[in-house]
Amino acid sequence: MRARRTTAALAALAAAALGAAGCGVTGAEDDSILGKDTxxxxxxxxxxxxxxxxxxxxxxxxxxxxxxxxxxxxxxxxxxxxxxxxxxxxxxxxxxxxxxxxxxxxxxxxxxxxxxxxxxxxxxAHQDILVRGETTDIRNVRNLAGKRLCEVPGSVSFPRVTKEKGIAAVSAQASGYSDCLAKLQAGQLDAVSTDDLILAGLAAQALKSGGRPLKIVNSPFTDExxxxxxxxxxxxxxxxxxxxxxxxxxxxxxxxxxxxxxxxxxxxxxxxxxxxxxxx
CATH class of the missing domain: 3.40.190.10 (Periplasmic binding protein-like II)
Structure with missing residues (x-):
C-alpha cells in the first residue's frame, strides 16, 4: 500500500512539474507584444x-x-x-x-x-548645438571647451562631447530638455547639445513662447x-x-x-x- 501511495505521489509531482513548465512557456509567449489587445x-x-x-x-x-x-x-x-x-x-x-x-x-x-x-x-538624427541667438563664440563642438553645457541624467549627449570628443565642457545639470531650454534662456548655461530634432523642437518652443531667440549651430558631429x-x-x-x-x-x-x-x-x-x- 505504501509503495502504491509513493508511486501516486511521484506521479502527481511529475504532473505538477509539467504543468508548471507549461505555464512558464505560456508566460514567455505572453511577454511578447504580438497578439496583445493593449x-x-x-x-x-x-x-x-x-x-x-x-x-x-x-x-x-x-x-x-x-x-x-x-x-x-x-x-x-x-x-x-x-x-x-x-x-x-x-x-x-x-x-x-x-x-x-x-x-x-x-x-x-x-x-x-x-x-x-x-x-x-x-x-x-545628428547631435548638434543650440545656443542663444546673440552667441557668436560657439560655432562647433570644439568651442564648447570651458562652456556651461546642459547635462541630462541618462542621456548619452553630454558624454559624447566630454568623453568621446574629449571636450572639457562644464556640466550644468538639468532634469530634462525642457529644463535645459529654460536655463539656456535664463542665461544659466551656455549651450545645449543633443539630437538635432530635439534642438529644433526646443527652438520652436522658444519662438512660440516669445522667449529669447535661439539658434542651432548647424555643425553636426554624430549619428543618433x-x-x-x-x-x-x-x-x-x-x-x-x-x-x-x-x-x-x-x-x-x-x-x-x-x-x-x-x-x-x-x-x-x-x-x-x-x-x-x-x-x-
Whole structure:
C-alpha cells in the first residue's frame, strides 16, 4: 500500500512539474507584444516637437510614430496607453514590464543593447548645438571647451562631447530638455547639445513662447539612430515593429510626419527608410 501511495505521489509531482513548465512557456509567449489587445508605450513628456505632455494632451513626432506602430500591430487607439519615461528610466521600465515599447528619442547604443532590444531605427538624427541667438563664440563642438553645457541624467549627449570628443565642457545639470531650454534662456548655461530634432523642437518652443531667440549651430558631429525599445527576448515583436516602420516609409506616412513636425525648423530631414540594425 505504501509503495502504491509513493508511486501516486511521484506521479502527481511529475504532473505538477509539467504543468508548471507549461505555464512558464505560456508566460514567455505572453511577454511578447504580438497578439496583445493593449499596449503601454513609454514616451517623453518634456520634448517639444517630439514628445510633450500639456495637460492631458500628448503630441509630437514620437507620439505619432508610436500611434502608427501600434495601429500596424493591430492595437486600436482606444487600447493604447502612454507612460512617461526619462532618459535614465527607459531600460528599467522595459525590463520590469512597466511599458511594452519605448518611443522616446532612444538612441541605439551597444551598451543599451545589452539590456534591451531595438527595432529600427525609425530615424537617424545628428547631435548638434543650440545656443542663444546673440552667441557668436560657439560655432562647433570644439568651442564648447570651458562652456556651461546642459547635462541630462541618462542621456548619452553630454558624454559624447566630454568623453568621446574629449571636450572639457562644464556640466550644468538639468532634469530634462525642457529644463535645459529654460536655463539656456535664463542665461544659466551656455549651450545645449543633443539630437538635432530635439534642438529644433526646443527652438520652436522658444519662438512660440516669445522667449529669447535661439539658434542651432548647424555643425553636426554624430549619428543618433532612434530605435524603438523592446524587451530583450522579444525578437518576434521587434521584427514586427521593423515591418511597421518599413511600411510607414513606403506608404509616405513617415515623411508626412517629419514634414509636419520639423518643416518650420528648416532641418534637412531624411525621408527614406533608415538601415535597420537588427533585433539581436
Amino acid at each position: 499596449l503601454t508605450i513609454g514616451v517623453s513628456p518634456d520634448q517639444p516637437g517630439l514628445g510633450q505632455l500639456t495637460g492631458s494632451t500628448r503630441e509630437g513626432f514620437d507620439i505619432d510614430v508610436a500611434r502608427e506602430v501600434a495601429k500596424r500591430l493591430g492595437v486600436d487607439a482606444s487600447s493604447l496607453r502612454f507612460k512617461n519615461v526619462t532618459s535614465a528610466s527607459r531600460e528599467e521600465m522595459l525590463e520590469r514590464g512597466e511599458v511594452d515599447l519605448v518611443v522616446a528619442t532612444y538612441s541605439i547604443t551597444p551598451e543599451r543593447k545589452t539590456r534591451v532590444a531595438f527595432a529600427g531605427p525609425y530615424y537617424v 539612430p532612434y530605435g524603438i525599445g523592446v524587451r530583450k527576448d522579444d525578437t518576434d515583436g521587434c521584427e514586427a515593429v521593423n515591418k511597421a516602420i518599413t511600411t510607414m516609409y513606403q506608404d509616405g506616412t513617415a515623411p508626412k510626419l517629419l514634414n509636419k513636425w520639423f518643416r518650420l525648423s528648416r532641418l534637412d530631414v531624411v525621408t527614406t527608410v533608415p538601415q535597420f540594425e537588427g533585433c539581436d
